[in-house]
Amino acid sequence: MSVHETGKGGAANPLKQLAKYGQSPWLDFIQRSYTADGSLKKLVDGDGLKGVTSNPAIFQKAMGQGTDYDPQIRSILEHQIVDAGTLYEMLAITDIRDAAKVLYPVYEQTKGVDGYVSLEVSPYLARDTQATIVEARRLWKAVDAANLMIKIPGTQEGAPAVRTAIAEGINVNVTLLFSNDAYKKVLEAYIVGLEDRLAQGKSVAGIASVASFFVSRIDVKIDGEIDRRVAAGDKDAAALKALRGKVAIANAKMAYQYWQGVVKSARWQKLAAAGAMPQRLLWASTGTKDKSFSDVLYVDSLIGEDTVNTIPPKTFDAFRDHGKVAPTLTEDVKGAEQVLADAKRLGLDLDGVTTVLVDEGVKSFEDAFDELLGSVAAKQAAFVGKKVTTTTLHLPADLDAAVKAELEDWRKGGKVRRLWAKDATLWTGKDEANWLKWLSIVDDQILALSKFEEFQAEVKARGFRDVLLLGMGGSSLGPEVLSETFGKHEGFPHLYILDSTDPQQVKAFEKKIDIAKTLFIVSSKSGGTLEPNILKAYFFDEAKKVLGDKVGSHFIAVTDPGSHMEAVAKADGFWKIFYGEKQIGGRYSVLSDFGMVPAAAAGLPLRLLLESALRGEKSCAASVPPAQNPGALLGTVLGVAAKSFGRDKVTILASPAIYDMGAWLEQLLAESTGKNGRGLIPIDDETAGPASVYGKDRLFVYLRLAEKPCEKQDAAFKALIAAGEPVVTIELHDRRQIVEEFFRWEFATAVAGSIIGINAFDQPDVEASKIETKKITTAYNETGRLPPYEPFFKDATFAFYADPKNAAALKDARTAEAILKAHFARAKAGDYVALLAYIERDTATREWIQGVRLAIRDALKLATAAEFGPRFQHSTGQAYKGGPDTGVFVQITADDAITLPVPGEKYTFGIVKEAQARGDLEVLGERGRRAVRVHIHGDLKAGLEKLGQIIKAAV
Numbered sequence: 001m002s003v004h005e006t007g008k009g010g011a012a013n014p015l016k017q018l019a020k021y022g023q024s025p026w027l028d029f030i031q032r033s034y035t036a037d038g039s040l041k042k043l044v045d046g047d048g049l050k051g052v053t054s055n056p057a058i059f060q061k062a063m064g065q066g067t068d069y070d071p072q073i074r075s076i077l078e079h080q081i082v083d084a085g086t087l088y089e090m091l092a093i094t095d096i097r098d099a100a101k102v103l104y105p106v107y108e109q110t111k112g113v114d115g116y117v118s119l120e121v122s123p124y125l126a127r128d129t130q131a132t133i134v135e136a137r138r139l140w141k142a143v144d145a146a147n148l149m150i151k152i153p154g155t156q157e158g159a160p161a162v163r164t165a166i167a168e169g170i171n172v173n174v175t176l177l178f179s180n181d182a183y184k185k186v187l188e189a190y191i192v193g194l195e196d197r198l199a200q201g202k203s204v205a206g207i208a209s210v211a212s213f214f215v216s217r218i219d220v221k222i223d224g225e226i227d228r229r230v231a232a233g234d235k236d237a238a239a240l241k242a243l244r245g246k247v248a249i250a251n252a253k254m255a256y257q258y259w260q261g262v263v264k265s266a267r268w269q270k271l272a273a274a275g276a277m278p279q280r281l282l283w284a285s286t287g288t289k290d291k292s293f294s295d296v297l298y299v300d301s302l303i304g305e306d307t308v309n310t311i312p313p314k315t316f317d318a319f320r321d322h323g324k325v326a327p328t329l330t331e332d333v334k335g336a337e338q339v340l341a342d343a344k345r346l347g348l349d350l351d352g353v354t355t356v357l358v359d360e361g362v363k364s365f366e367d368a369f370d371e372l373l374g375s376v377a378a379k380q381a382a383f384v385g386k387k388v389t390t391t392t393l394h395l396p397a398d399l400d401a402a403v404k405a406e407l408e409d410w411r412k413g414g415k416v417r418r419l420w421a422k423d424a425t426l427w428t429g430k431d432e433a434n435w436l437k438w439l440s441i442v443d444d445q446i447l448a449l450s451k452f453e454e455f456q457a458e459v460k461a462r463g464f465r466d467v468l469l470l471g472m473g474g475s476s477l478g479p480e481v482l483s484e485t486f487g488k489h490e491g492f493p494h495l496y497i498l499d500s501t502d503p504q505q506v507k508a509f510e511k512k513i514d515i516a517k518t519l520f521i522v523s524s525k526s527g528g529t530l531e532p533n534i535l536k537a538y539f540f541d542e543a544k545k546v547l548g549d550k551v552g553s554h555f556i557a558v559t560d561p562g563s564h565m566e567a568v569a570k571a572d573g574f575w576k577i578f579y580g581e582k583q584i585g586g587r588y589s590v591l592s593d594f595g596m597v598p599a600a601a602a603g604l605p606l607r608l609l610l611e612s613a614l615r616g617e618k619s620c621a622a623s624v625p626p627a628q629n630p631g632a633l634l635g636t637v638l639g640v641a642a643k644s645f646g647r648d649k650v651t652i653l654a655s656p657a658i659y660d661m662g663a664w665l666e667q668l669l670a671e672s673t674g675k676n677g678r679g680l681i682p683i684d685d686e687t688a689g690p691a692s693v694y695g696k697d698r699l700f701v702y703l704r705l706a707e708k709p710c711e712k713q714d715a716a717f718k719a720l721i722a723a724g725e726p727v728v729t730i731e732l733h734d735r736r737q738i739v740e741e742f743f744r745w746e747f748a749t750a751v752a753g754s755i756i757g758i759n760a761f762d763q764p765d766v767e768a769s770k771i772e773t774k775k776i777t778t779a780y781n782e783t784g785r786l787p788p789y790e791p792f793f794k795d796a797t798f799a800f801y802a803d804p805k806n807a808a809a810l811k812d813a814r815t816a817e818a819i820l821k822a823h824f825a826r827a828k829a830g831d832y833v834a835l836l837a838y839i840e841r842d843t844a845t846r847e848w849i850q851g852v853r854l855a856i857r858d859a860l861k862l863a864t865a866a867e868f869g870p871r872f873q874h875s876t877g878q879a880y881k882g883g884p885d886t887g888v889f890v891q892i893t894a895d896d897a898i899t900l901p902v903p904g905e906k907y908t909f910g911i912v913k914e915a916q917a918r919g920d921l922e923v924l925g926e927r928g929r930r931a932v933r934v935h936i937h938g939d940l941k942a943g944l945e946k947l948g949q950i951i952k953a954a955v
């Protein structure tokens, strides 16, 4: 702090003498330690200081460095989960209140003329009248001090907010005034605000306002222009030079002249008679920037009755030391007029300069606020430590630089705030705003916690042994992660998730559960999805056999209001129906009832999970600038890596205990971004290999559970980092932090979607397969037969199918191995191979597919996906059809060992699965994708073994 030598000079102290001419010195500075150690009070007592102003840049300096604020930050964070903006505000309010206490005696002595402390509304709102009004009211209430002034920018949008605030009795410091035109408007707004009050029969006494007219910044611009022209040999060089350091003061003098006229007017006199105080002109930006001028130029020259000068610390000291006090503001007004006339004649564009200065002023406060919030957020992250996940980036220099540039673009464009404000133009400007309710769902769920807790208690009391959730994609993957990560909880049922039409798999789940003690959760947002509907039909029938009329009491539905599933649930007397949010798409629904209901049923600690989710939400809040915002940061890395570096294979590996996160992430990333030929291709759970098995299309994400890491994975990632591969390491300090990551990844996906330039909330290509499937199942119901389907090649074990184009490309091959060889030969660097297996998903098949994919990866150096149908159709299926045309697909089907009827339909589960496989292949073919189907006849185990061998031989 540079204000020193306080109180020196006694009566001769120029600062004190200002009072003689009716000017009040205020200090353009605030800092906690300065108030706390009595320094501020010394200025009041010794220098006649009469007020304090703050602004985002001042708070940035105060809070952005040092440790003054650490104790309060720590104590807030001990008890609350808040975003950086709220945290800043709590700190700022404490400062403002403390300073207001120091200044209160001045307020009392001057009967409310002086003694004010100013707090500025968020600079982000400078162009938004309504939001400024709301914020002004909020801050006024929050600080709750009579000697507070709320600072509102004097922009075009700010002026009406000034009027409203004044009419409501809020003291206002109008800031960022440069031009006389803007000043006249805010003076008018002040007067009209007071008149509004009078008209409402309210008192106008005791309401204070200042109009902060910025001075030195004008000279910086004008003098800069003068210097440029003089250097360029302007013919008017001498006349121009004579104006250096004069225009701003002349401009200020004119404002004062205008003010004097207004306060003499009959209109003002009426208000004055009613007790109104005039809005005083306050000279701001009065530190000398040009070293060739006097360091007190903008104090000495602007002394006048009923004015304020808010002086920066250095200038304050200088003025105490050698300021000259005289009534300069009204001196040589003619001269001032002449200066302005000369400036105009010489082509110095004062109007243009003041317009630019408003924009620059808003911008620089925004920049300062960004910096301030960024440092608060960084401090917050450091203090909460392991209560939140930790992200470390290892990026090659070019990607790193591009990510930084994009983050800066997001910061400058206020894009995080725009995202929270649901600005659809961040994506394609269509209906995106209607799909963003997930942003606030955590807050809603915290309020609804008792609903889930009651349900949880009821489930426990009813003594269910098992919960079987029937659903697909967004309705099943989140619950699956919760179940796989947290396991069974003592006293609560085991949560199983069934998301398949494979008859063997359906039967296997039926065997796992005890129907008489099972709670079935039928989960479908749309309520119209084929799989949950037929699974419900099947298990409802089976349960009825055991439970009779009570069957409905073992079923609950989670679905959107008004859906077909809701009607079914009502008709069948389901125990409960929980509702989803229509404005949340399936893949963003895990924190809505689609995740909360199964979590409750499984006995998970709901409050703790929601707290973790809230940490995720707050760390990605609108107030957190992109570089410190974990969601924006991650989304930027994902988006930039894919868009500008061809690194679109997001290779996700998680510690074994949280391995299933990848399955949820796959849907989120692929369905959200994989469209219009662009997007991210998630590569989940592909065991890490040496750098040599990867192409240049990878971005690695390591979700490392610090409480239980895997040494092999750690070593593999260490090697990848050493090899210069781009790696994002997200460390979860405890497994509950997967819930924090749910929110963070949703945010990141929305950000990546914006960078890639797609609508991150639709799934245009998923429907196509559903239509094809429907055609086939309908035909079956009508004819009792599947439409004919001819393989283009067949041997004793395998039959190969493809659309005509793919079949033609492979027609020369004469053996199964040769077909696959030819198929894989079509892949090139940057492509990926996806195995799409429509078979039972169990430990054995998962091991098989993993072994085969790794063989393909290691041989071809291509990314691989190992997927099970129809589950992936509701997940990565969107990107396979709509994303980049880089996929090489091998669909795998097999004869079913059992036949499982679907109640009320002619078709069976096996027929549905067949129709889904056919429909999917059909659409892949239609889209020109490289795809082939291999069907295994006879025993599955033997067939898979053989297929594995020929694939390995083919690559």
Ligand SMILES: O=P(O)(O)OC[C@H]1O[C@](O)(CO)[C@@H](O)[C@@H]1O
Pocket: 472, 473, 474, 475, 523, 524, 525, 526, 527, 528, 529, 532, 586, 587, 671, 763, 766, 873, 874, 875
């Ligand atoms: O919850 P629903 O409506 O049954 O949908 C399940 C899944 O199917 C999809 O619509 C894709 O088919 C996903 O987006 C969704 O998560």
